[in-house]
Amino acid sequence: MRDGSNDSKTPVRDSPPPETFPFSAVVGSDDLALALILTAVSPDVGGVLVRGEKGTAKSTMVRGLAAVLPRQQVVADCRFGCAPGDRAACPDGPHDAATPTASRAARLVELPIGATEDRVVGSLDLERALGRGETAYQPGLLAAANRGILYVDEVNLLHDHLVDLLLDAAAMGRNTVERDGVSVSHAARIVLVGTMNPEEGELRPQLLDRFGLTVEVAAPREPALRAEVVRRRLAFDAEPAEFVARFEADQEALRRRIEDARSALAGVTLTDEMLTRIATVCAAFEVDGLRADIVTARAAVAHAAWSGRTTVTVADVRAAARLALPHRRRRNPFDSPGLDEDLLDELLGDDEPEPEPDPDREPQTEPQPDTSGDHDGEAQRSTSSETARADVQESERQPAPQRAEHERPESEELEAPAAPGAGVAASGVSAADEPYRARLLRAKGVGQGDPGRRSAALTSTGRRVGSTSARTGPVHLPATIRAAAARGGNRAGRLRVMPGDLRRSVLQGRESNLVLLCVDASGSMAARKRMEAVKSAVLSLLLDAYQRRDKVGLVTFRGNGAELTLPPTGSVEIAARRLRDLPHGGRTPLAEGLETAYDTLRVERLRDPNRRALLVVVTDGRATSGTDALRRAGRVAARLRHEGVESVVLDCESGRFRMGLAARLAEHLGAEHLPVGELAAAAIVGAARTALPTTGRAA
Structure with missing residues (x-):
């Protein structure tokens, strides 16, 4: 390319x-x-x-x-x-x-x-x-x-x-x-x-x-269909010309049908009834704006022309809605595009309305037939399936099991025994609160990574801060003229610009970073229901990373080890899904978590040297796995600092009596220390508003 x-x-x-x-x-x-x-x-x-x-x-x-x-x-x-x-x-x-x-x-x-x-x-x-x-x-x-x-x-x-x-x-x-x-x-x-x-x-x-x-x-998941795909691909690779000739008649027929549909497009009628059905569907699915209605109408007309019809039918609207609405139903970055086709069918109904009953005709009493194959049976099955879906949704809204584990004393959770072979004692899976707008965390200095919205960098867009003789980028006209004037070569008082005088603008904008989240999922994080706040904070950081076009990665540590739960990726949707399913419990292997983060960042630096990383360690600072755990964690943190890794420690310690271990970890990392309660941008605004009256009186 x-x-x-x-x-x-x-x-x-x-x-x-x-x-x-x-x-x-x-x-x-x-x-x-x-x-x-x-x-x-x-x-x-x-x-x-x-x-x-x-x-x-x-x-x-x-x-x-x-x-x-x-x-x-x-x-x-x-x-x-x-x-x-x-x-x-x-x-x-x-x-x-x-x-x-x-x-x-x-x-x-x-x-x-x-x-x-x-x-x-x-x-x-x-x-x-x-x-x-x-x-x-x-x-x-x-x-x-x-x-x-x-x-x-x-x-x-x-x-x-x-x-x-x-x-x-x-x-x-x-x-x-x-x-x-x-x-x-x-x-x-x-x-x-x-x-x-x-x-x-x-x-x-x-x-x-x-x-x-x-x-x-x-x-496809069907073995026969997958086999046919492979068969055709192998045949094409072996004899491309022969394979193409085999399908030439189908290609020509398809070409002719597209041309006929284009010619018939202007003659297709979209009735007011069908337009009302389109508006009903779009309103029921709560899509934003009116672009969905317009696109669905145009696609329905195109589908009617493609199908050889001169009037748009319910089948055309259904086909258009299935393609025009799924991606417009997303409400936040963690939602997957999708469409409830059962609801779509219910909204559209049938092409032909049911005939009106004759009021002069006496109803006939007939034995009730078996409902296993008629429409009533289908309605009953539909109602049953809807009830089942409602039950499932209700069960998903119920609190996670084993919530009583949160009520244990913190010391007991710190000493929770590990499961045989797994090295982890899971005390449950906590739900997360709604994410909030997080404060901006930036890497220091000026980078040269891909354009984004986080840290300062030299990019292809932004404000002009200088010029260069590089061959790409927007022309810097004043610098080009200066270079030509400095070279000389004027003729009859006119400046002559040569290709070698050409200068390009150096632009400073924002870059995207790699945000690596290193999350403590041990038993101490479950104390006093702390894990809900932790997951909410991490989801907020993921939302912020999505808006700033960052790559994200997720390292979790608990029990006797750490795991790269999500290798660095651009999909915060996957990261949020992994986080929601994250269990907690067991000891706190802080050193192992930092070691895994160090290895991950080292590999990513080899893959993409220009993308700067921001390590966010979410922990209360405790280290209870293995002998001399705190000292080992300090040594790994010092190594990360020596490698120049930009870090932030999100302190999750709570309660009246605090040990301050997360602040000490931040010192070892050379990182910013940020209590989890101050991550929300609203908390900063609130603190500023509280301070304003005092500042005004002092003035």
Whole structure:
């Protein structure tokens, strides 16, 4: 995959290479195929976000889609691929009826993860500007993808401001550039398709909402279907040309059907009744805003055209809602996208209403039939299943078992015997309170990591703090002029700028960090119901890490050892799930926990040297596992400090009599010491408000 340098080569495919796996040959991904086809039939749907684990043919299907899209008529020599007769403003226009035309396949443009903003939207043509003194626009990837597919693999790893640019262009259908002396607006009618693995991090809910449709894909579990997938893949790898030829008839039929659906789209009728049903469904699922209603309506019309109908039916609305609503139901970063299809069916009902009973007709008394196969039986089973689900939900809301363990004396919990073989005596699983807004914890100094929202760093966006002779980045015009003036070479009083004089801006913004949580889950943390507060604090830190685009990891220690419960990942959803299920009890192996954190950070530093780490140790400072436990913990803490690891100790000790062990641990680590009660940003605001009247009287 290319980097984001400003070379003239664009990853554009006017026609898929012969080794592209046929779209119609993919099995076991019906929802994904339908979503891609609907957005191909009607690009106004707004694109598709494909979520799924690795190895589920996400990229294969997206690349195969371009091969079944109808060919396009374009204006010859137009860099933006305008259609003949298109009267929209074009930098290469105007295009009149006499302009030569050409035919081409639908384009597939792939956006590299490392692409810069000027490579995406376009920028000043430096070669013409420096060589001939002309202000000219060099089109970017949005121009290349006009009337085609823009594919972003691992869209969740793309910087947020680039995702915003893509989604705005997809929604508006135009790209407007105002930078480096260039003022250009051109068509950018794109089918935006993004793929992502949720294990590597989530998109913000605001960005999720901008994708029209979303699909969750997973590998099939049926052995026969999995075997067929492998059989076809092996056949394709062995003889690509022969395999493609085998499915050429299916590809052509699919291509023709998409073209027919596009032609029929304008003739599809969306009745007021169906529109009301769409509004009812969206309101019942409590989605925010009205974009869900609009997207569902457009997708339903596209589905009707694809199915050969001239009027939208309940089946079309159901198919559209299944794809347009799941990702819009998230209420917080720890919620998984999903849709209750039983509720959807209940809201939509049937296409044909039940006939009204005749009031003049006497009801007939008949023996009651067996309800095992009729609608009443189904209603009873539905009611039973709903009751069962309610019972399960009620049981999940009940307090965790063995809550009486919290009432033990703290000394007894510290000495809890370990389970045979496991080295851990679990005293239960505590529930967590609702997370709150945590205060900002930052790494010191200025880093060079990936753009984010936590610590200061030199990034691709931010305020200008200097210039460099590097080959990438926005042009620093004053520094370029100064470099040319210092070199000399003026002719007739005019400054001559050479390529070697070009300077780029050095920008300082914010970076994302690795937040490694090292959590004490021993018996001492369960005393006085302390574990609920601990989990609530850690969930708040996870929420903060999600909002600041950090990677997170989770180390837990209890009993006789420590465990890397969650290797560093971008998915706070998984981290929250692991934390909620975290049991507590047993002794406190503090040294082992710090040792595991040290090893984890050492490995991550080798993998990503530019990403700075922030170690957050959540503990009361006790160490009761093994001989000389406190001294061993101090030695490991000193090693972490010597390695320059930025640390924060979140002190969970409570009660009237405190030993202050967490504060001593913070001294060994060279870390900030923060009582757990002061983690919430509201606590800081409250303390400031309390101090204000006193300050005013003193003044």
